[in-house]
Amino acid sequence: MRRVTLTQYLIEQQRQYGKVSPELRLLIEVIARACKAISHTVSKGPLAGIGDAVGLDNVQGEAQKKLDVIANEVLVEANEWGGQLAAMVSEEMAEPYQIPNRYPKGEFLLLYDPLDGSSNLDVNISVGTIFSVLRCPTNCSDFDYKAFLQPGARQVAAGFAVYGSATILVLTVGNGVVGFTLDREMGSFVLTDERIVIPDDTQEFAINASNARNWHPPVKRYIDECLAGKSGPRDKDFNMRWVASMVADVYRILCRGGVFLYPKDAKHKEGRLRLMYEANPMAFIVEQAGGAATDGRQRILDLQPTALHQRVGVVLGSKNEVERVTRYHAEG
């Protein structure tokens, strides 16, 4: 069997479809290399001090874990010198990181969550890295943070790594979605899923049910109908899963379908997840895999961001279920 590595895949995308410029290819390869380093550290578990707190809060007011900080540094150090980027935004940095003057600047902007799901670290459950790539809209050397505030539809690439029993890298450059598995002996990401497609229908939903008392009526209606199963209006039984690592929940949906909800509710008035480096890249991936992603009312990729770390409600996954939840919101 011919083994296709990440590099080969990207070069083929460049040759056949003109989708990936050499600069974008290098950028994606560097991100993937950083993910390998993070994967290596995560796999050491308690030996790497996993789960230790550093005693600080990140911009979201969540306690930073030692590994959040390490993963952020790995991504900054890997990406700052190559000449592909103008600036970076990370969940772990309040302000955008500008490329130091000693390095050349490039045309791309990188946004990432270095360690998604990190509250799962100390219990040995999958975590991951999410990233999104935008192009500088104007002159990159005269950088302004507003350059980041572009709707997700303008992403040129997005992906995420899941550090689970295997390390998987999911990627889109706007030409479908592919999955790579890390071959630890060879140190390379090998293409193991050349076309990820989310089925339109599903009987599996993912939501943190402990928020039920705060849900708005359309979400409550949708979940109640799922729970009613065969004896309810849906006339079919549903299963429920919630890993509490978005990377793991979305990867499951990419593999076998499902719908993921972290909606706005009475407690999370703006939503819980971050638009720029969680919802946008996941929405791009899910749409490229044939699924759908809305904030309950609007397509996530059409939202005009107003702040780097803004939150958003998220409903994504199998198309027919996402459309149903969105319709329930429209019906009030």
Ligand code: F6P
């Ligand atoms: O942003 C982070 C995140 O950990 C996601 O990965 C996950 O889907 C969600 O938060 C889990 O939220 P909760 O702690 O409410 O289950």
